[in-house]
Amino acid sequence: MRVGVIGTGYVGLVASVCFADAGNELTCVDSNPEKLNKLKDKKLPFYEPGLNDLFQRNFARMAFTGSIAEAVQKSDLVFIAVGTPEMPDGSADMTATFHVLKEICKSATKKKYVVLKSTVPIGTAKECEAFCRDHASAEIEIVNNVVSMYSSFFIFLHP
Ligand SMILES: NC(=O)c1ccc[n+]([C@@H]2O[C@H](COP(=O)([O-])OP(=O)(O)OC[C@H]3O[C@@H](n4cnc5c(N)ncnc54)[C@H](O)[C@@H]3O)[C@@H](O)[C@H]2O)c1
Secondary structure: OEEEEEOOOHHHHHHHHHHHHOOOEEEEEOOOHHHHHHHHOOOOOOOOOOHHHHHHHHHHHEEEEOOHHHHHHHOOEEEEOOOOOEOOOOOEOOHHHHHHHHHHHHHOOOOEEEEEOOOOOOOHHHHHHHHHHHHOOOOEEEEEOOOOOOOOHHHHHOO
16 A cells, blocks of 8 residues: 655654555655655664664665655555644644645545544544545545554554
8 A cells, every 4th residue: 555654753653664564655754854864864863672674674665755745646545643742731732733634635636544643632533524625625534543652663563
């Protein structure tokens, strides 16, 4: 399957490597050019025991880009794994999530499945569905994929 992952942080990159290891073709997007350059250079931006071996082994199935549109065009399934930091009032800052969703809506020319992997408040999937109805010309189906307690690739591969 062709999979897009937006946000190559602890959650998005571990998921990407594991999806690639399962034989999928990945397009990984990040807005941080330094992180992208490292990844294109076959270097991980953080350490997790064992992850580097898996990354090196599956590198050929992973593309890295700053373009959400490119990932949407190339993928059937798009994961959103950007940060949702806590605001001073305790709520989640959903700015990055909705920015990404807007870009997905703009670039989708046929049906896409969008998977929310970031930690988001209850009700976000419904909010995203309504947002997509207003902003996308193609059908967008929203799926929730709550992240595991931590991002270990071992837990990911052996749940
Ligand atoms: N790290 C964990 O162990 C963990 C555990 C549970 C839940 N989560 C949740 O998962 C989500 C991601 O967490 P993380 O730790 O991977 O965050 P992170 O900050 O490590 O990664 C987020 C990535 O998204 C990128 N990004 C931000 N805005 C972007 C945009 N507009 N377009 C493209 N890329 C963009 C950032 O550059 C960064 O690389 C958060 O909602 C977090 O709460 C994380």
